[in-house]
């Protein structure tokens with residue numbers, strides 16, 4: 001009987017991340033007692049190094065929505081917001097956070113502190129602006145609009161970069177006026193050195209999926225691996241996490257172990273996951289031996305795999321470049337180009353587009369992308385619909401029918417090609 | 419010989435609902451080298467296009483005038499109709515005589531539609547204007563004037579023209595005049611609701627998105643001259659502010675029904691994009707910086723831009739008081755997220771201020787209005803009863 005290889009580093013990443021998150025949630029839980037200033041901020045283009053430098057700890061409402069989704073409390077939060085008057089057509093993330101406000105921020109991870117400052121890093125999603133304006137009306141705290149120009153052309157222009165850098169200075173001033181902290185550029189540079197190191201390791205993990213079989217699922221597992229580099233850059237503990245994560249991934253790669261017993265189909269996946277039905281959603285793909293080798297959702301917090309790194313020698317300029325370069329802030333043609341690159345570089349067999357009702361930032365244009373990939377690039381493309389936040393929009397039977405039909409047809413095509 | 423108000427209204431109705439854009443063809447015949455720029459809602463710095471000698475034309479989707487044939491496969495069902503019908507206008511060649519399309523940062527749908535446009539119509543110049551959302555930073559004016567300089571450069575390239583500061587100043591002057599007349603017309607409606615139906619005001623103002631601005635200005639002058647002499651209709655109606663219809667537009671019939679149901683629409687955001695500024699844009703000095711500064715300091719409140727230092731819901735309350743409205747009608751396009759999210763903040767504030775409100779959703783293609791009529795009638799009657 002073939003023996004399963006012993007994995008020396010199995011669960012090392014999970015345990016390290018658990019400690020990292022526990023420390024973070026611990027700070028949030030005692031924030032009121034310790035008088036720790038709290039900023040609410042968004043994940044894409046989060047200027048977490050700067051805001052933490054200026055004495056704040058951070059709550060990410062999108063992470064609240066993710067946690068509520070996975071821990072099955074999102075439905076209740078969303079209904080509370082709808083009772084207040086929010087339409088069923090408003091983003092579920094927004095409604096989840098309003099629901100938390102209405103229930104005194106009792107989240108599955110513990111009671112969350114109220115904000116002292118709202119930093120709306122408007123990076124690629126206009127709903128962010130509306131969302132944080134609504135939160136400003138509920139919490140009545142200062143709202144800082146950190147506006148990232150949308151990137152369509154080949155690069156960031158000088159006036160776009162200067163606009164953003166000035167806003168970073170303005171934000172630092174505002175944070176300092178609340179927390180009393182001083183802007184220390186040397187300290188910021190040190191934080192960015194840690195950010196860069198974490199980013200290097202994160203990219204190694206992402207690139208490992210080029211290996212056949214891939215050691216990681218770049219969608220369903222990437223959402224776990226990506227959290228520290230999106231939420232907790234700038235800390236030595238985050239670098240430690242990625243060193244451990246890389247040990248685990250490298251070991252899997254060396255032993256030819258992947259997330260499934262057998263890798264049958266390599267897929268690139270576009271769009272956010274269905275958080276309230278995460279496992280059930282994943283199971284629909286596992287059934288067909290589908291592993292994701294690349295995804296775009298794992299780039300919402302930064303396109304590090306295309307080469308960007310925070311640069312300690314030019315701190316504010318590189319933060320500006322980072323923010324404007326996040327996946328949600330690049331044009332549809334650039335997004336399509338990236339998907340095409342992933343399909344080629346990761347030797348993918350197909351593209352799966354998960355269109356979510358809540359998120360027009362992701363979803364508007366995906367149907368056009370599907371036409372493009374199917375008829376012009378000639379890649380088998382599946383488009384399915386559900387939601388990333390609202391549990392009501394996950395129709396398992398319908399999804400299963402579409403997914404089964406697609407992969408059955410793909411299997412058939414391969415057999416007849418042989 | 420001057421044209422009567424009725425004749426103006428007929429012409430306005432014709433151009434507003436002309437999806438073949440025959441008035442664009444007429445302009446092209448007079449300007450054989452001219453270029454035409456389609457402008458998706460809400461606000462576009464038309465001065466820049468005008469200064470290039472080009473014609474800006476508002477594109478408000480296909481409304482009731484076209485069938486959706488090809489665009490359904492490209493736009494999911496949970497997305498607003500105007501985006502779908504605008505794409506249909508493109509794919510079914512209604513916009514074949516347009517050289518450029520402008521989109522702006524009103525929402526993610528509009529933004530991504532610009533990307534879909536780029537991919538599907540590679541011969542058309544597509545611009546996406548990311549307006550500054552940080553209304554306070556000292557870098558906001560240089561940023562936005564830099565963006566407008568980019569627009570000018572691209573127009574110069576496709577039109578083989580040069581846009582000078584002098585031309586821009588002249589265009590600012592021309593549009594200042596037009597906006598002033600829009601404001602006068604709106605004030606006339608507020609002061610004489612019985613002399614101008616909301617649907618008539620709508621047509622007169624919407625035509626400003628279609629006609630060359632000089633022609634529209636001349637028309638508004640004639641209309642404003644004739645209106646005071648008009649017989650006013652005495653009606654038992656409440657005065658309302660209508661909010662939420664700044665992008666996708668309702669069918670004209672819906673506007674008529676709202677007034678028939680007992681509401682004089684004394685202020686609305688139908689023509690928000692065509693009016694936009696509360697004061698004239700300065701003509702002296704650097705024109706692009708003036709346009710940028712006016713955007714940051716003189717823009718009317720709107721769900722499609724951040725409010726800066728003064729909250730939008732407070733501006734709404736001020737407007738209600740200023741126009742002596744009895745209540746607010748939220749008339750929101752289905753799936754329009756900016757309006758749907760703001761609705762709740764607005765509702766909370768209006769309730770605190772004791773201002774009555776009612777809300778309903780519409781789609782550009784709707785044909786049945788009974789539910790909305792009943793809602794509005796009930797609303798109007800309840801206010802009249804307690805008055």
Ligand code: SF4
Nearest residue numbers: 091093125127359361
């Ligand atoms: S619309 Fe999409 S990107 Fe924006 S807040 Fe909602 S889920 Fe996030």
Ligand code: SF4
Nearest residue numbers: 498525665666754755
């Ligand atoms: S109707 Fe609303 S959601 Fe649709 S394009 Fe206009 S602003 Fe965006």
